[in-house]
Amino acid sequence: MTEAPIYLYNSLTKHKDPLIKHEQPIGMYVCGPTVYNRPHIGNARSVVVYDVLYRVLCHVYGKNGIIYVRNITDVDDKINEAAIQRHCSIQQLTHEVTQQFHEDVAALGCVSPNHEPRATEHIAEIIAMVERLIASGHAYESDQHVLFDVTAPATDHWHYGMLSGRAVEDQEAGARIAVESYKRNPGDFVLWKPADAQDDPSSRFDSPWGVGRPGWHIECSAMSTKYLGVNFDIHGGGADLKFPHHENEIAQSCCANPHSHYARMWVHNGFLTVNGEKMSKSLGNFITVKDLLDKNVAGEAIRFALLSAHYAKPLDWNDKLLDDSIKQLDKLYARIKNVPQSDVPEPAVLEALCHDLNMPKAMAALHQCHDTQLQASGALLGIIQNYEQWEKYRIFRADESKKITAQSTLSHEEIEGYIAQRKVAKAERNWAEADRIRALCEAHGVILMDAADGSVTYSVT
Numbered sequence: 001m002t003e004a005p006i007y008l009y010n011s012l013t014k015h016k017d018p019l020i021k022h023e024q025p026i027g028m029y030v031c032g033p034t035v036y037n038r039p040h041i042g043n044a045r046s047v048v049v050y051d052v053l054y055r056v057l058c059h060v061y062g063k064n065g066i067i068y069v070r071n072i073t074d075v076d077d078k079i080n081e082a083a084i085q086r087h088c089s090i091q092q093l094t095h096e097v098t099q100q101f102h103e104d105v106a107a108l109g110c111v112s113p114n115h116e117p118r119a120t121e122h123i124a125e126i127i128a129m130v131e132r133l134i135a136s137g138h139a140y141e142s143d144q145h146v147l148f149d150v151t152a153p154a155t156d157h158w159h160y161g162m163l164s165g166r167a168v169e170d171q172e173a174g175a176r177i178a179v180e181s182y183k184r185n186p187g188d189f190v191l192w193k194p195a196d197a198q199d200d201p202s203s204r205f206d207s208p209w210g211v212g213r214p215g216w217h218i219e220c221s222a223m224s225t226k227y228l229g230v231n232f233d234i235h236g237g238g239a240d241l242k243f244p245h246h247e248n249e250i251a252q253s254c255c256a257n258p259h260s261h262y263a264r265m266w267v268h269n270g271f272l273t274v275n276g277e278k279m280s281k282s283l284g285n286f287i288t289v290k291d292l293l294d295k296n297v298a299g300e301a302i303r304f305a306l307l308s309a310h311y312a313k314p315l316d317w318n319d320k321l322l323d324d325s326i327k328q329l330d331k332l333y334a335r336i337k338n339v340p341q342s343d344v345p346e347p348a349v350l351e352a353l354c355h356d357l358n359m360p361k362a363m364a365a366l367h368q369c370h371d372t373q374l375q376a377s378g379a380l381l382g383i384i385q386n387y388e389q390w391e392k393y394r395i396f397r398a399d400e401s402k403k404i405t406a407q408s409t410l411s412h413e414e415i416e417g418y419i420a421q422r423k424v425a426k427a428e429r430n431w432a433e434a435d436r437i438r439a440l441c442e443a444h445g446v447i448l449m450d451a452a453d454g455s456v457t458y459s460v461t
């Protein structure tokens with residue numbers, strides 16, 4: 001384990017702050033996907049950035065020195081709409097998209113977080129938090145909704161607007177929630193909303209305020225607190241989440257737990273753009289990870305390209321970026337082919353990563369590395385990870401334990417689904433596909449075991 005100070009640009013203080021290590025593990029919560037459609041490479045940038053941060057933290061503090069939580073938003077208006085459009089149940093849609101998300105980020109070499117909580121499995125915690133906010137006068141019930149009152153008095157560590165710098169008057173309802181007459185103030189945001197009678201039963205939950213579903217912001221407050229406590233170290237997400245999502249998370253969490261300050265550091269990744277415009281589903285200028293994989297672009301090349309700019313800056317995606325990344329990776333692989341392994345990364349690479357995850361500087365240092373240190377340094381960046389040599393290039397190989405997570409984030413149904421897919425691949429003698437599925441499961445801490453009679457069991461490491 002290397003002790004190196006880690007600095008991160010904190011959107012809350014607007015400074016590069018040192019990460020303060022205390023006795024407990026570092027807690028990191030990252031806003032994960034809303035599972036209504038397949039992730040595009042803009043979504044993937046966020047996952048890859050925090051994967052590298054996680055690797056750096058593991059390198060510095062050991063894998064037991066950090067708890068990484070990335071949620072799945074599986075209840076949301078967009079999900080309801082998508083399920084109606086696709087004529088399928090919400091559960092079917094969210095399971096399918098979650099599985100696609102897992103496949104795509106595994107193909108990009110991202111390790112599983114320690115916990116991957118789903119909102120629908122945390123309704124009790126969400127309701128309990130909403131009840132506390134009502135009891136403390138920070139929220140009110142109105143016409144079957146519960147709303148957070150943004151004019152509520154400040155607490156020890158909180159006033160509304162402290163992250164985004166926006167005044168209460170500027171608080172708009174956010175893209176995902178419509179402004180309605182039942183609000184006391186236009187900026188008040190939804191903690192709980194009623195379900196429509198025709199809504200799919202899997203998006204309808206009983207509550208003291210009637211059958212309904214939670215607002216998006218309260219999900220992250222409730223789940224982060226459950227796994228990391230009322231105060232934790234790092235909260236990450238895309239720059240678009242700073243307002244209103246993260247501003248509202250802070251409001252809810254600090255008011256439900258009056259003496260807490262919630263996350264100490266707020267880290268935001270910049271957008272992936274196309275011709276300078278944010279890549280997004282709504283603009284239609286997106287490419288999915290799967291589109292690229294289907295064209296036989298290697299996952300590590302996509303990852304390398306996504307890491308080619310500083311995480312906080314915009315990164316413009318184009319064919320040349322990908323071509324250059326493939327060439328550079330080829331050169332790196334050619335260099336490490338016959339050199340002995342090293343566990344100790346080049347100090348300049350580590351230093352650049354520890355200083356606000358300065359990827360361009362770390363890449364430049366990587367290119368200047370001695371060959372013997374290339375493997376350890378590249379593995380730390382998470383860019384050297386071709387599957388045959390997955391374990392060999394991992395920075396964690398010094399640990400006896402091969403896997404980062406003790407618990408798989410794949411559900412039993414997902415694992416059984418992969419086993420079935422692999423069976424088909426084997427029947428078709430598609431060994432590459434069968435191996436890919438095995439590697440994917442392994443990346444999630446699930447070891448598939450083939451029995452002599454052709455049956456398959458699994459164990460979770």
Ligand code: AMP
Binds near residue numbers: 033034238240280
């Ligand atoms: P969503 O599924 O829209 O909730 O987004 C999931 C995550 O991807 C969030 O952290 C977003 O901030 C992030 N994200 C979405 N689009 C982009 C983009 N073009 N560039 C970088 N991050 C993005």
Ligand code: ZN
Binds near residue numbers: 030032220
């Ligand atoms: Zn969130």
